[in-house]
Amino acid sequence: MTTPQVTTVPITDQQHLLFLFIPLKKGMLGEAMAHAESIKEAKLEAAASGDPRKTTGVHFFTIYPQKDGQATPGIPVPGFQSFPGKDVLVVMSIYDGQFDAYISAFFDIQKVVDGLNGLMYLMDESNIPGVDPDGKTSANYIAKMGGVKQNAQAFYCLLMRYNFGDPVYSAGDQGGKYVFGTNFPGLTVAKIIDNYPNADTLWPAPPAVTSFNFPAAQKPSCK
Template sequence: MASPITELTPAEQQHLLFLFLPVKKGPSEAITEVVTGLKNSLLAKNAAGDDRRAATGVHFFLFYILEHGKSAGLPIPSFQAMEDRGLLVVQAIYDADFAPYIGSFVEDSDIAKGLNFVLAIMDETGIIDPSDPTSAAYILAKGGVQSNPGAFNCLLMRYNFADPTIPAATTGMKNKKYLFGGTFPGLTVGNILQNYPDAESLWPSTPVDITFDDSEQPEC
């Protein structure tokens, strides 16, 4: 009989990414094109037989694009883009520490090109000087994310609300700025692919089209 999990190494922990990236003023379609290109780079890797899921450890991701001067439309202050630039919100749940998680993307040349496109649409005016080694402009001028992995990590952390030292947990954690709950702490993407019956058939590395039945809208 198995015993409850009472300790998890960093490689087994789930963490939260919650980025608020300032992007250039313009229509959201232009930002969507960059984000779609990055997603397609990952899909192309899977289609070529290079299954990156366990390496990246991504359980969930969300991209939310807000044009300049706009709000999220809620009746209280929430996501708000600046008047002179847009906002790209990125949220994910990932395995292991921050540096190896980001490194699994940066080390891949095709995906790194997509990340460089993300840096190219960023607007850090008034936030950090372009001569700073961790600025988007400097990283691009010095060869992009693959040539400057440490600086790229620092750039992301500048806009990351989440704390990479806070793991997903089933119980409250004292003296933390938020509670990040996890129903199954320690269940990595690699664990799922290796141990779930028929995992590769149910969720093939080359994604298949799925038909989603309509969900009900709550009455208000």
């Protein structure tokens, strides 16, 4: 059997999974989603001074609000679950490079920082086993001490506490706690934008993107 060729990929070119389950005060999902929407809009506004997609390195992301005690709708199994007495915000993204570099790239956009700071006030870490709700990596502490940018290391640790993803486990690796594959290992967002033919028209800089109209896709027939 032929031994597979091994290619070493620089850490900055690796893709990683972020998969957060953020505990929120019950009834605050609407406000949390408003903060999430403001963060998305702020990234577009920031592109006026340079395309932020290269530095943040986000391939895609999704944010899902899950109410306390309610099953994930539309599927016949429980799906995501909140901690009893709390709502939960589920956040998933694929990002390039180091975890702290990925998160800190958003600190240059003040409206994103404002949205993240607002989220700190909505979190509820009380009565979670092993979690100090007022400890030095807690949302309460970060909010009290000036916010996420001023307490960056504490914020990284806060996120990691609720991150099912492992920033050491890159796409293409094997043997981790989940399967995380990629067809294009090492293909970062910056490489896509800088090297793909006609990238500026296929993926215009965020200020030029308002909306896309796609034909309706069809679900498979399962009758």
